[in-house]
Amino acid sequence: MRHRAGYSVPSGRPCSRSLGSRYGSSGDGPSCPPHDVRLAFGVFVVHFVFNLGRSAVFFGMQEIGRGLAVIGLLWVLIVATMWAFDRVDRRAALLLVPYLSWVCFAAYLNYRFWVLN
Numbered sequence: 001m002r003h004r005a006g007y008s009v010p011s012g013r014p015c016s017r018s019l020g021s022r023y024g025s026s027g028d029g030p031s032c033p034p035h036d037v038r039l040a041f042g043v044f045v046v047h048f049v050f051n052l053g054r055s056a057v058f059f060g061m062q063e064i065g066r067g068l069a070v071i072g073l074l075w076v077l078i079v080a081t082m083w084a085f086d087r088v089d090r091r092a093a094l095l096l097v098p099y100l101s102w103v104c105f106a107a108y109l110n111y112r113f114w115v116l117n
Contacts, residue, residue: 040084040092047077064114071107078103 054074058067078100086093 036084036087040081040088043077043081043084047074047081050074050077058110064110064117068107068110068114071103071110075100075103075107 050070050073054067054070057063057070078096082093082096082100085096
């Protein structure tokens with residue numbers, strides 16, 4: 001969808017390419033390099049796989065020690081996802097802060113389970 005002549009474009013909108021083809025064809029406003037968007041998506045997918053893996057290891061297989069190792073890797077991947085998202089849109093990275101906090105709390109609980117058992 002193209003902007004009509006004379007319309008003002010808000011300065012806080014995300015990169016054109018991060019919104020898909022509907023806004024990517026507008027030709028005006030900020031633009032993200034396509035490799036930044038691909039990188040952010042790729043890191044997110046890897047992080048998501050580890051997130052599913054953590055649940056499978058901790059809850060499914062009931063491997064507390066391995067679950068702690070996976071959650072440690074998951075923490076690193078969340079930080080990497082935040083870094084990659086920040087390259088596209090800082091707001092997307094900031095939206096992951098509560099999730100990172102929750103994973104820190106889950107890691108603490110996982111560690112306490114490991115110590116107690």
